[in-house]
Amino acid sequence: MPSARPDLAPDADLSRDDMEAMQREIATAAVFEDQFGFDPAALSSPLETTASAAEPPIVAGVDQSFLTNADGEQDRALSAVVAMQGGEVVERVAAVTPLEIPYIPGLLSFREGRPILAALEDLSVDPELLLFDGSGRIHFRQAGIATHMGVVRDVPSVGIAKSLLCGQPREETADRPEGTRVAIEADGNVDAPDGTLLGYAVQTRQYDSPNRHINPLYVSPGHRVGPETAADIALALAASYKLPEPVRLADSYADEAKRNYREVP
Secondary structure, eight states: OOOSOGGGSOOTTSOHHHHHHHHHHHHHHOOOSOOOSSOGGGGGSTTSOOSSSSOOOOEEEEEEEEEEOTTSOEEEEEEEEEEEETTEEEEEEEEEEEOOSOOOTTOHHHHHHHHHHHHHHHOSSOOSEEEEESOSSSSTTSOOHHHHHHHHHTOOEEEEESSOOSOEESSOOTTOOTTOEEEEEOOTTSSSOTTOEEEEEEOOOOOSSTTOOOOOEEEEEEESOOHHHHHHHHHHHOSSSSSOHHHHHHHHHHHHHHHHHHHOO
8 A cells, every 4th residue: 555645754864843844744634533444333342353244454553673783773673563353463564774863752753654664565454553652642743653654654543652752641640440541631742732632541451459550551543543442442452461462462573573683694
C-alpha cells in the first residue's frame, strides 16, 4: 500500500522549526475520531474471529530497537512489525535504516519513522489498525509517532506509551484497579486548548496485592480513532500481559531481529 501523504513523511534534513511546523500540519490532517474500514463491533475483541461472515481485521503492532556500531554507538534504527488476524500472527517484518538525528523529545518520528515506513512497505498484508509503542495525540503538537505514521499511511492508528510525555491526568493514576481509565487533558505544554481530551491512562493489568503495583499505559488516538475507542482497544488486546498483544509481540520480535541482524556476517 503506497503512502497516502508522502509529503508528510519524516525528513531528518529539516530544521527543528520545520519539523515542528510539519507536526502541526499532521495534527491538522489527523482525524481523532472513529473512522474504520471494517465493522467497529470487531474492536470489542479484535484478536478473535467474529461470529459474522466477515474476516476479523488485521491488527499490526509496531516497535523499535537500535543497532550499534563498533564503537558501541547507536547508529541504526530497527523497526519490527507483527501483523495479527483472528488471534494468529500472519506476518512479521523488520527494516533497518541509519539514525540521522539524535533523540529530541517530541521529534521521535523524525528519528525512527523511516524504518517504520520501510517495514510497513515490506508487509504483504494491509493492516486495518496499527498500534505503536509510542504516543499519538498525547504529544506537544498532537502529532506523536502514531499520529505521524497513521496520517502518512492513512490507516487507523493508536499510540501505546509507557510514560506520559505531556498533558495532565484529570485524576490520580497510581495504584488503580485493572480496567480503570483516567482522562489525560491538554495543558500549557500542548498545542491545544487547556482541557482538550488527548487520551487516557489505561490500567490494563494490576497485581492482586496491596504491596505491588503496575503502572498504567498512556493510550491516545493516532489517526482515525477516537480516544475512547483507543482505550477500549488497549484493554481488549491486553489479554494476558500489560502491553496489547500485537505491541508485545512486536517488542519481542524487535529483539529477535536485532540478534539475527548481528549474526549476519
